[in-house]
Amino acid sequence: MDQTQKVGFIAIVGRPNVGKSTLLNTLLGEKIAAVSRKPQTTRTAITGILTRGADQYVFLDTPGVHKPRTKLGSAMMKSVGTATADVCAVLLLVEPVMQIHPTEQELIKKFSKARVPMILIINKTDVHTPEEIIRTIDVFRQEADFAAVIPLSAKTGDGVDIIFDEVEPLLEEGAWFFPSDMITDVPERTIAAEVIREKLLRLLDQEVPHGTAVTIEDFKESDQRIDIRAEIFCEKAGHKRIIIGKGGSMLKKIGTYAREDLEAFFGVHVNLDLWVKVKENWRDNDSLIASFGLSHKD
Ligand SMILES: Nc1nc2c(ncn2[C@@H]2O[C@H](COP(=O)(O)OP(=O)(O)OP(=O)(O)O)[C@@H](O)[C@H]2O)c(=O)[nH]1
Numbered sequence: 001m002d003q004t005q006k007v008g009f010i011a012i013v014g015r016p017n018v019g020k021s022t023l024l025n026t027l028l029g030e031k032i033a034a035v036s037r038k039p040q041t042t043r044t045a046i047t048g049i050l051t052r053g054a055d056q057y058v059f060l061d062t063p064g065v066h067k068p069r070t071k072l073g074s075a076m077m078k079s080v081g082t083a084t085a086d087v088c089a090v091l092l093l094v095e096p097v098m099q100i101h102p103t104e105q106e107l108i109k110k111f112s113k114a115r116v117p118m119i120l121i122i123n124k125t126d127v128h129t130p131e132e133i134i135r136t137i138d139v140f141r142q143e144a145d146f147a148a149v150i151p152l153s154a155k156t157g158d159g160v161d162i163i164f165d166e167v168e169p170l171l172e173e174g175a176w177f178f179p180s181d182m183i184t185d186v187p188e189r190t191i192a193a194e195v196i197r198e199k200l201l202r203l204l205d206q207e208v209p210h211g212t213a214v215t216i217e218d219f220k221e222s223d224q225r226i227d228i229r230a231e232i233f234c235e236k237a238g239h240k241r242i243i244i245g246k247g248g249s250m251l252k253k254i255g256t257y258a259r260e261d262l263e264a265f266f267g268v269h270v271n272l273d274l275w276v277k278v279k280e281n282w283r284d285n286d287s288l289i290a291s292f293g294l295s296h297k298d
Pocket residue numbers: 015016017018019020021022023034035036037038039040041042043062063064065123124125126127152153154155156
Protein backbone atom coordinates (compact mmCIF):
# COMPACT_ATOMS: atom_id res chain seq x y z
CA MET A 1 0.00 0.00 0.00
CA ASP A 2 1.48 3.36 -1.08
CA GLN A 3 -0.77 5.59 0.94
CA THR A 4 -0.26 5.98 4.66
CA GLN A 5 -2.86 4.09 6.63
CA LYS A 6 -5.24 6.07 8.81
CA VAL A 7 -7.44 4.76 11.56
CA GLY A 8 -9.72 5.83 14.39
CA PHE A 9 -12.42 4.81 16.82
CA ILE A 10 -15.67 6.74 16.41
CA ALA A 11 -18.29 6.41 19.16
CA ILE A 12 -21.99 6.70 18.36
CA VAL A 13 -23.73 8.08 21.44
CA GLY A 14 -27.13 9.45 22.37
CA ARG A 15 -30.36 8.88 24.25
CA PRO A 16 -32.17 5.53 23.96
CA ASN A 17 -34.09 4.90 20.74
CA VAL A 18 -32.64 7.73 18.63
CA GLY A 19 -31.37 5.25 16.00
CA LYS A 20 -27.72 4.55 16.91
CA SER A 21 -27.80 0.85 16.06
CA THR A 22 -29.75 1.51 12.87
CA LEU A 23 -27.00 3.93 11.85
CA LEU A 24 -24.27 1.39 12.58
CA ASN A 25 -26.02 -1.22 10.42
CA THR A 26 -26.52 1.28 7.59
CA LEU A 27 -22.87 2.40 7.75
CA LEU A 28 -21.74 -1.21 7.46
CA GLY A 29 -24.35 -2.33 4.96
CA GLU A 30 -24.79 -5.39 7.21
CA LYS A 31 -27.10 -6.00 10.10
CA ILE A 32 -24.98 -6.69 13.16
CA ALA A 33 -26.68 -4.59 15.85
CA ALA A 34 -30.14 -5.26 17.27
CA VAL A 35 -32.73 -2.60 16.46
CA SER A 36 -36.17 -2.21 18.00
CA ARG A 37 -38.81 0.37 18.72
CA LYS A 38 -38.25 -0.14 22.45
CA PRO A 39 -35.68 1.96 24.29
CA GLN A 40 -32.60 0.29 25.79
CA THR A 41 -32.28 -2.28 23.05
CA THR A 42 -28.47 -2.16 22.99
CA ARG A 43 -26.82 -3.46 26.17
CA THR A 44 -23.10 -3.48 25.34
CA ALA A 45 -20.88 -1.60 22.92
CA ILE A 46 -20.91 -3.15 19.43
CA THR A 47 -18.03 -2.58 17.02
CA GLY A 48 -18.52 -2.01 13.30
CA ILE A 49 -15.38 -1.86 11.17
CA LEU A 50 -15.22 -0.24 7.76
CA THR A 51 -12.07 -0.01 5.66
CA ARG A 52 -12.19 2.35 2.68
CA GLY A 53 -9.05 2.97 0.65
CA ALA A 54 -6.31 3.78 3.15
CA ASP A 55 -8.78 4.61 5.92
CA GLN A 56 -10.15 2.35 8.63
CA TYR A 57 -13.18 3.56 10.59
CA VAL A 58 -14.01 1.64 13.75
CA PHE A 59 -17.51 2.66 14.83
CA LEU A 60 -18.73 1.86 18.34
CA ASP A 61 -22.48 1.60 18.82
CA THR A 62 -23.28 2.18 22.50
CA PRO A 63 -26.28 1.67 24.81
CA GLY A 64 -28.66 4.66 24.99
CA VAL A 65 -27.69 6.95 27.84
CA HIS A 66 -30.22 6.94 30.68
CA LYS A 67 -30.38 7.02 34.48
CA PRO A 68 -29.89 3.38 35.48
CA ARG A 69 -32.48 1.76 37.73
CA THR A 70 -30.94 -1.73 37.86
CA LYS A 71 -27.43 -3.15 38.11
CA LEU A 72 -27.77 -4.12 34.45
CA GLY A 73 -28.47 -0.45 33.66
CA SER A 74 -25.33 0.60 35.56
CA ALA A 75 -23.24 -1.94 33.65
CA MET A 76 -24.67 -0.57 30.40
CA MET A 77 -23.71 2.98 31.34
CA LYS A 78 -20.18 1.87 32.28
CA SER A 79 -19.83 0.32 28.83
CA VAL A 80 -20.66 3.73 27.30
CA GLY A 81 -17.84 5.28 29.36
CA THR A 82 -15.33 2.68 28.20
CA ALA A 83 -16.39 2.89 24.55
CA THR A 84 -15.97 6.64 24.45
CA ALA A 85 -12.43 6.69 25.86
CA ASP A 86 -9.68 7.13 23.25
CA VAL A 87 -11.94 7.93 20.33
CA CYS A 88 -11.00 10.34 17.53
CA ALA A 89 -14.57 11.57 17.23
CA VAL A 90 -17.99 11.24 18.77
CA LEU A 91 -21.17 11.14 16.73
CA LEU A 92 -23.86 12.62 18.98
CA LEU A 93 -27.10 11.26 17.58
CA VAL A 94 -30.32 13.12 18.29
CA GLU A 95 -33.88 13.25 17.00
CA PRO A 96 -35.49 16.55 16.00
CA VAL A 97 -36.65 18.21 19.22
CA MET A 98 -37.82 21.55 20.63
CA GLN A 99 -35.48 21.37 23.60
CA ILE A 100 -32.23 19.69 24.47
CA HIS A 101 -32.51 16.87 27.04
CA PRO A 102 -30.36 17.06 30.22
CA THR A 103 -28.71 13.77 29.22
CA GLU A 104 -27.57 15.35 25.98
CA GLN A 105 -26.31 18.40 27.84
CA GLU A 106 -24.25 16.15 30.09
CA LEU A 107 -22.80 14.29 27.12
CA ILE A 108 -21.86 17.54 25.41
CA LYS A 109 -20.21 18.82 28.57
CA LYS A 110 -18.23 15.62 28.99
CA PHE A 111 -16.85 15.54 25.43
CA SER A 112 -16.18 19.28 25.33
CA LYS A 113 -14.13 18.94 28.51
CA ALA A 114 -12.21 16.01 27.08
CA ARG A 115 -11.70 18.00 23.84
CA VAL A 116 -13.09 15.20 21.69
CA PRO A 117 -14.43 16.47 18.36
CA MET A 118 -18.21 16.09 18.31
CA ILE A 119 -20.29 15.69 15.20
CA LEU A 120 -23.97 16.39 15.70
CA ILE A 121 -26.23 14.03 13.80
CA ILE A 122 -29.90 14.85 13.46
CA ASN A 123 -31.49 11.51 12.64
CA LYS A 124 -34.92 10.53 11.25
CA THR A 125 -35.08 13.28 8.63
CA ASP A 126 -37.45 11.00 6.69
CA VAL A 127 -40.23 11.71 9.21
CA HIS A 128 -39.49 15.35 10.07
CA THR A 129 -39.89 18.67 8.29
CA PRO A 130 -36.91 20.84 7.30
CA GLU A 131 -38.17 23.45 9.82
CA GLU A 132 -38.00 20.93 12.66
CA ILE A 133 -34.49 19.95 11.63
CA ILE A 134 -33.26 23.55 11.39
CA ARG A 135 -34.79 24.35 14.78
CA THR A 136 -33.00 21.37 16.32
CA ILE A 137 -29.69 22.47 14.85
CA ASP A 138 -30.22 25.92 16.39
CA VAL A 139 -31.04 24.41 19.78
CA PHE A 140 -27.88 22.27 19.82
CA ARG A 141 -25.56 24.91 18.39
CA GLN A 142 -26.28 27.03 21.45
CA GLU A 143 -24.74 24.31 23.60
CA ALA A 144 -21.46 23.58 21.82
CA ASP A 145 -19.21 23.99 18.83
CA PHE A 146 -19.66 20.94 16.68
CA ALA A 147 -17.01 19.86 14.18
CA ALA A 148 -19.92 19.28 11.80
CA VAL A 149 -23.70 18.98 11.76
CA ILE A 150 -25.25 16.26 9.60
CA PRO A 151 -28.99 15.73 9.15
CA LEU A 152 -29.65 12.21 7.85
CA SER A 153 -31.93 9.22 7.88
CA ALA A 154 -30.25 6.12 9.27
CA LYS A 155 -33.26 4.15 8.08
CA THR A 156 -33.25 5.18 4.41
CA GLY A 157 -29.50 5.86 4.24
CA ASP A 158 -30.10 9.41 3.03
CA GLY A 159 -27.13 11.61 4.03
CA VAL A 160 -25.22 8.81 5.78
CA ASP A 161 -22.20 8.98 3.43
CA ILE A 162 -21.46 12.53 4.58
CA ILE A 163 -20.24 11.00 7.85
CA PHE A 164 -17.15 9.68 6.05
CA ASP A 165 -16.32 13.10 4.56
CA GLU A 166 -16.49 14.69 8.01
CA VAL A 167 -14.74 11.95 10.00
CA GLU A 168 -11.92 11.27 7.52
CA PRO A 169 -9.89 14.38 8.49
CA LEU A 170 -10.20 13.35 12.16
CA LEU A 171 -8.63 9.89 11.68
CA GLU A 172 -5.06 9.50 12.82
CA GLU A 173 -2.10 8.19 10.86
CA GLY A 174 -1.24 4.70 12.01
CA ALA A 175 -1.55 1.03 11.20
CA TRP A 176 -5.08 -0.39 10.96
CA PHE A 177 -6.40 -2.10 14.07
CA PHE A 178 -8.18 -4.87 12.12
CA PRO A 179 -7.82 -6.77 8.83
CA SER A 180 -9.48 -4.84 5.96
CA ASP A 181 -12.20 -7.46 5.38
CA MET A 182 -13.31 -7.67 9.02
CA ILE A 183 -16.65 -6.00 9.83
CA THR A 184 -16.85 -6.59 13.57
CA ASP A 185 -14.91 -8.06 16.47
CA VAL A 186 -18.12 -9.12 18.18
CA PRO A 187 -18.00 -12.94 18.39
CA GLU A 188 -20.44 -14.82 16.12
CA ARG A 189 -22.13 -16.32 19.18
CA THR A 190 -22.85 -12.87 20.57
CA ILE A 191 -24.33 -11.75 17.27
CA ALA A 192 -26.55 -14.85 17.27
CA ALA A 193 -27.72 -14.07 20.82
CA GLU A 194 -28.44 -10.44 19.88
CA VAL A 195 -30.51 -11.50 16.86
CA ILE A 196 -32.67 -13.68 19.10
CA ARG A 197 -33.04 -10.93 21.72
CA GLU A 198 -34.04 -8.47 19.01
CA LYS A 199 -36.93 -10.76 18.02
CA LEU A 200 -38.04 -10.94 21.67
CA LEU A 201 -38.04 -7.13 21.82
CA ARG A 202 -39.97 -6.84 18.59
CA LEU A 203 -42.57 -9.53 19.23
CA LEU A 204 -43.37 -9.14 22.92
CA ASP A 205 -44.80 -6.41 25.12
CA GLN A 206 -42.58 -3.97 26.97
CA GLU A 207 -42.16 -5.66 30.33
CA VAL A 208 -41.27 -9.17 29.17
CA PRO A 209 -38.37 -8.61 26.74
CA HIS A 210 -36.60 -6.04 28.91
CA GLY A 211 -36.11 -8.79 31.47
CA THR A 212 -34.70 -11.30 29.01
CA ALA A 213 -31.15 -12.37 28.31
CA VAL A 214 -30.00 -14.86 25.69
CA THR A 215 -27.04 -17.20 25.95
CA ILE A 216 -25.67 -19.49 23.27
CA GLU A 217 -25.07 -22.93 24.77
CA ASP A 218 -23.90 -24.59 21.59
CA PHE A 219 -22.67 -23.26 18.25
CA LYS A 220 -21.53 -25.93 15.81
CA GLU A 221 -20.36 -24.97 12.35
CA SER A 222 -20.01 -27.32 9.42
CA ASP A 223 -19.63 -26.63 5.68
CA GLN A 224 -23.31 -26.61 4.96
CA ARG A 225 -24.90 -25.32 8.14
CA ILE A 226 -24.67 -24.02 11.68
CA ASP A 227 -26.46 -25.69 14.60
CA ILE A 228 -27.22 -23.30 17.41
CA ARG A 229 -28.74 -24.08 20.81
CA ALA A 230 -29.75 -20.98 22.74
CA GLU A 231 -31.31 -20.34 26.11
CA ILE A 232 -33.67 -17.44 26.74
CA PHE A 233 -33.72 -16.32 30.36
CA CYS A 234 -36.66 -14.35 31.75
CA GLU A 235 -37.58 -13.07 35.20
CA LYS A 236 -40.93 -14.74 35.92
CA ALA A 237 -42.77 -18.01 35.27
CA GLY A 238 -45.57 -15.91 33.77
CA HIS A 239 -43.09 -14.38 31.34
CA LYS A 240 -41.89 -17.83 30.36
CA ARG A 241 -45.46 -18.79 29.47
CA ILE A 242 -45.80 -15.65 27.33
CA ILE A 243 -42.50 -16.30 25.52
CA ILE A 244 -43.48 -19.88 24.75
CA GLY A 245 -47.03 -18.90 23.76
CA LYS A 246 -50.05 -21.06 23.12
CA GLY A 247 -48.86 -24.49 22.03
CA GLY A 248 -45.37 -23.05 21.57
CA SER A 249 -46.57 -20.62 18.87
CA MET A 250 -44.65 -17.56 20.09
CA LEU A 251 -41.37 -19.40 20.55
CA LYS A 252 -41.77 -20.83 17.07
CA LYS A 253 -42.27 -17.34 15.63
CA ILE A 254 -39.20 -16.00 17.50
CA GLY A 255 -37.18 -18.93 16.17
CA THR A 256 -38.35 -18.50 12.57
CA TYR A 257 -37.58 -14.77 12.43
CA ALA A 258 -34.23 -15.22 14.16
CA ARG A 259 -33.25 -18.07 11.85
CA GLU A 260 -34.05 -15.97 8.75
CA ASP A 261 -31.77 -13.17 9.98
CA LEU A 262 -29.01 -15.57 11.00
CA GLU A 263 -29.07 -17.32 7.64
CA ALA A 264 -28.79 -13.95 5.89
CA PHE A 265 -25.85 -12.99 8.10
CA PHE A 266 -23.91 -16.26 8.06
CA GLY A 267 -24.85 -17.21 4.48
CA VAL A 268 -25.54 -20.86 5.36
CA HIS A 269 -28.48 -22.90 6.62
CA VAL A 270 -29.08 -22.48 10.36
CA ASN A 271 -30.77 -24.88 12.77
CA LEU A 272 -31.97 -23.06 15.83
CA ASP A 273 -32.98 -24.78 19.04
CA LEU A 274 -34.49 -22.44 21.66
CA TRP A 275 -35.09 -23.09 25.37
CA VAL A 276 -36.73 -20.79 27.91
CA LYS A 277 -35.66 -20.61 31.57
CA VAL A 278 -36.54 -18.44 34.57
CA LYS A 279 -33.95 -16.55 36.66
CA GLU A 280 -35.69 -14.22 39.05
CA ASN A 281 -34.40 -10.64 39.34
CA TRP A 282 -31.28 -11.38 37.31
CA ARG A 283 -31.00 -7.72 36.31
CA ASP A 284 -29.99 -6.91 39.89
CA ASN A 285 -27.74 -9.90 40.40
CA ASP A 286 -24.07 -9.22 39.65
CA SER A 287 -23.08 -12.82 39.09
CA LEU A 288 -25.99 -13.52 36.75
CA ILE A 289 -25.28 -10.31 34.82
CA ALA A 290 -21.69 -11.53 34.49
CA SER A 291 -22.78 -15.01 33.44
CA PHE A 292 -24.80 -13.46 30.60
CA GLY A 293 -21.69 -11.59 29.43
CA LEU A 294 -23.16 -8.22 30.38
CA SER A 295 -21.00 -7.13 33.28
CA HIS A 296 -18.69 -4.20 32.83
CA LYS A 297 -15.65 -3.34 34.88
CA ASP A 298 -14.45 0.26 35.17
N1 LIG B 1 -38.30 6.91 10.67
C1 LIG B 1 -37.09 6.57 11.10
N2 LIG B 1 -36.95 5.68 12.10
C2 LIG B 1 -35.70 5.35 12.50
C3 LIG B 1 -34.54 5.91 11.90
N3 LIG B 1 -33.46 5.40 12.53
C4 LIG B 1 -33.93 4.54 13.47
N4 LIG B 1 -35.27 4.50 13.45
C5 LIG B 1 -36.17 3.70 14.31
O1 LIG B 1 -35.99 4.09 15.66
C6 LIG B 1 -36.15 2.96 16.54
C7 LIG B 1 -34.91 2.83 17.42
O2 LIG B 1 -33.80 2.48 16.62
P1 LIG B 1 -32.47 1.85 17.23
O3 LIG B 1 -31.46 1.85 16.14
O4 LIG B 1 -32.77 0.56 17.94
O5 LIG B 1 -32.13 2.98 18.31
P2 LIG B 1 -30.92 3.01 19.37
O6 LIG B 1 -30.53 4.44 19.49
O7 LIG B 1 -29.86 2.05 18.99
O8 LIG B 1 -31.67 2.55 20.69
P3 LIG B 1 -31.03 1.92 22.07
O9 LIG B 1 -30.15 0.79 21.68
O10 LIG B 1 -32.24 1.47 22.81
O11 LIG B 1 -30.32 3.05 22.74
C8 LIG B 1 -36.38 1.75 15.63
O12 LIG B 1 -37.77 1.52 15.56
C9 LIG B 1 -35.82 2.21 14.30
O13 LIG B 1 -36.41 1.56 13.19
C10 LIG B 1 -34.72 6.85 10.83
O14 LIG B 1 -33.78 7.39 10.24
N5 LIG B 1 -36.02 7.14 10.48
